[in-house]
Amino acid sequence: xxxxxxxxxxxxxxxxxxxxxxxxxxxxxxxxxxxxxxxxxxxxxxxxxxxxxxxxxxxxxxxxxxxxxxxxxxxxxxxxxxxxxxxxxxxxxxxxxxxxxxxxxxxxxxxxxxxxxxxxxxxxxxxxxxxxxxxxxxxxxxxxxxxxxxxxxxxxxxxxxxxxxxxxxxxxxxxxxxxxxxxxxxxxxxxxxxxxxxxxxxxxxxxxxxxxxxxxxxxxxxxxxxxxxxxxxxxxxxxxxxxxxxxxxxxxxxxxxxxxxxxxxxxxxxxxxxxxxxxxxxxxxxxxxxxxxxxxxxxxxxxxxx
Amino acid sequence: xxxxxxxxxxxxxxxxxxxxxxxxxxxxxxxxxxxxxxxxxxxxxxxxxxxxxxxxxxxxxxxxxxxxxxxxxxxxxxxxxxxxxxxxxxxxxxxxxxxxxxxxxxxxxxxxxxxxxxxxxxxxxxxxxxxxxxxxxxxxxxxxxxxxxxxxxxxxxxxxxxxxxxxxxxxxxxxxxxxxxxxxxxxxxxxxxxxxxxxxxxxxxxxxxxxxxxxxxxxxxxxxxxxxxxxxxxxxxxxxxxxxxxxxxxxxxxxxxxxxxxxxxxxxxxxxxxxxxxxxxxxxxxxxxxxxxxxxxxxxxxxxxx
Numbered sequence: 001x002x003x004x005x006x007x008x009x010x011x012x013x014x015x016x017x018x019x020x021x022x023x024x025x026x027x028x029x030x031x032x033x034x035x036x037x038x039x040x041x042x043x044x045x046x047x048x049x050x051x052x053x054x055x056x057x058x059x060x061x062x063x064x065x066x067x068x069x070x071x072x073x074x075x076x077x078x079x080x081x082x083x084x085x086x087x088x089x090x091x092x093x094x095x096x097x098x099x100x101x102x103x104x105x106x107x108x109x110x111x112x113x114x115x116x117x118x119x120x121x122x123x124x125x126x127x128x129x130x131x132x133x134x135x136x137x138x139x140x141x142x143x144x145x146x147x148x149x150x151x152x153x154x155x156x157x158x159x160x161x162x163x164x165x166x167x168x169x170x171x172x173x174x175x176x177x178x179x180x181x182x183x184x185x186x187x188x189x190x191x192x193x194x195x196x197x198x199x200x201x202x203x204x205x206x207x208x209x210x211x212x213x214x215x216x217x218x219x220x221x222x223x224x225x226x227x228x229x230x231x232x233x234x235x236x237x238x239x240x241x242x243x244x245x246x247x248x249x250x251x252x253x254x255x256x257x258x259x260x261x262x263x264x265x266x267x268x269x270x271x272x273x274x275x276x277x278x279x280x281x282x283x284x285x286x287x288x289x290x291x292x293x294x295x296x297x298x299x300x301x302x303x304x305x306x
Numbered sequence: 307x308x309x310x311x312x313x314x315x316x317x318x319x320x321x322x323x324x325x326x327x328x329x330x331x332x333x334x335x336x337x338x339x340x341x342x343x344x345x346x347x348x349x350x351x352x353x354x355x356x357x358x359x360x361x362x363x364x365x366x367x368x369x370x371x372x373x374x375x376x377x378x379x380x381x382x383x384x385x386x387x388x389x390x391x392x393x394x395x396x397x398x399x400x401x402x403x404x405x406x407x408x409x410x411x412x413x414x415x416x417x418x419x420x421x422x423x424x425x426x427x428x429x430x431x432x433x434x435x436x437x438x439x440x441x442x443x444x445x446x447x448x449x450x451x452x453x454x455x456x457x458x459x460x461x462x463x464x465x466x467x468x469x470x471x472x473x474x475x476x477x478x479x480x481x482x483x484x485x486x487x488x489x490x491x492x493x494x495x496x497x498x499x500x501x502x503x504x505x506x507x508x509x510x511x512x513x514x515x516x517x518x519x520x521x522x523x524x525x526x527x528x529x530x531x532x533x534x535x536x537x538x539x540x541x542x543x544x545x546x547x548x549x550x551x552x553x554x555x556x557x558x559x560x561x562x563x564x565x566x567x568x569x570x571x572x573x574x575x576x577x578x579x580x581x582x583x584x585x586x587x588x589x590x591x592x593x594x595x596x597x598x599x600x601x602x603x604x605x606x607x608x609x610x611x612x
Binding site for chain 1: 352363376379406425433437
């Protein structure tokens with residue numbers, strides 16, 4: 001006899017096997033209508049990250065994590081490149097088109113690079129909490145008090161620079177502990193972007209009030225395609241444009257759809273990659289301007305969820 | 307005790323095969339096998355295999371698989387509808403309980419349902435023979451109750467097997483297995499009960515998850531290898547009669563940046579007239595009726611059945 005639990009099915013029932021959200025298929029819901037009845041909403045997020053040179057390695061390594069023995073100068077400085085140069089190349093490309101976007105920012109950057117955060121506060125971007133730094137991973141058995149501190153410190157640090165209250169949260173590596181949603185709700189946050197199970201925002205239950213999940217696509221994430229799957233820059237751009245065209249066609253038939261992109265300054269801000277960003281933005285924001293509503297996360301949530 | 311050989315089939319060289327002619331004189335039998343799976347967020351620990359790479363809750367792995375059912379399923383179904391292809395579903399039986407809406411959509415289209423175990427987070431590893439028999443029967447009975455027909459085929463959950471898996475499935479009334487990757491034609495499989503039983507070519511090479519997750523392919527390359535595979539199998543099908551399968555997952559192939567490549571590959575395949583577009587069960591039944599005896603070199607006797 002093996003472990004009797006192996007054939008014991010505690011959650012075999014209608015719907016999900018947990019209580020975080022209701023089961024439903026995208027295509028079966030009431031259609032969402034974006035402004036001017038455009039079929040596709042475009043959410044661009046830029047993840048502005050700090051990868052510490054030292055400190056304990058987290059339970060789960062986030063994409064882009066340092067990998068070498070201390071001092072891992074090669075990865076530390078390559079990530080830092082994003083905050084010195086890459087972000088400004090992305091801003092130049094985005095601002096040229098008056099693009100709407102959000103910024104998910106490591107809280108620790110408020111202390112390390114206040115000059116950068118002041119510059120970012122001059123953009124029209126919506127700010128999202130992105131963890132204290134890229135070692136502060138909300139995963140596994142991290143102590144609740146520690147996790148709570150990371151969230152509170154990050155929200156407080158970003159609030160000092162942002163003219164608007166911080167409403168959204170994007171966990172480093174899109175991973176959570178079993179308590180992260182409760183802690184986000186406790187901290188007054190209204191939505192997170194971590195569960196990639198949908199293409200429209202949906203209600204996400206916690207013990208102390210509801211959140212919204214606004215899924216940020218991992219499968220189209222720049223780090224996933226370029227850094228982890230080794231796809232070419234041209235293929236990355238092609239995949240983004242193919243996704244937009246597919247979703248525009250589906251949106252015209254079935255109701256508003258959402259394309260979410262996540263840009264990392266340390267990756268896309270490299271000189272050989274920035275032209276792909278410009279190409280994507282031209283294709284989406286100029287050549288498909290009549291089909292695409294480019295908006296910030298809170299605007300998308302408000303329209304999609306009423 | 308590990309055996310060196312399970313003696314499931316006889317050796318047969320590709321140079322020396324009796325010709326199979328498919329219905330209507332077709333050279334190639336083509337089938338698409340969408341895996342429609344349910345992965346549990348918190349399955350019991352199986353000492354032989356970890357279900358998730360991340361600690362609980364494994365948000366990245368769980369949420370993208372949930373995306374397949376919430377978003378991807380209907381997209382893939384629309385593409386198969388477009389080319390008149392009936393899917394042969396590799397089904398986690400518990401999905402009949404969790405998501406009956408998906409079962410109903412497939413029933414309306416007269417798709418085939420074959421067994422893929424109870425959950426894709428429950429492995430054959432560590433089960434006693436009686437427990438594995440119970441699990442196989444549970445899956446067969448659950449699917450039969452939901453769809454009105456006992457499954458004919460089996461792909462063991464998460465491709466986890468024991469020495470007895472194929473014997474037990476044949477004894478439960480199954481006709482074919484998808485677990486063997488040794489051939490491009492159906493192969494008679496020797497089981498201890500001596501029941502007529504075949505292996506139907508499934509494919510790991512064309513499996514979207516192997517292509518996208520393991521081999522990290524760009525979508526258009528995936529479409530290209532599907533077409534190359536088809537061209538060769540159709541050529542050889544003229545003298546041998548071949549089978550081609552595309553196994554898919556609604557969380558991989560149905561992503562908006564990937565569907566175009568799949569759509570174009572199916573358009574190419576179904577534009578040929580000498581192809582039998584069919585299901586796993588129909589291939590197994592046709593082979594067993596017309597060719598099975600030719601390929602049985604020695605009588606198979608029952609033995610060892612408990």
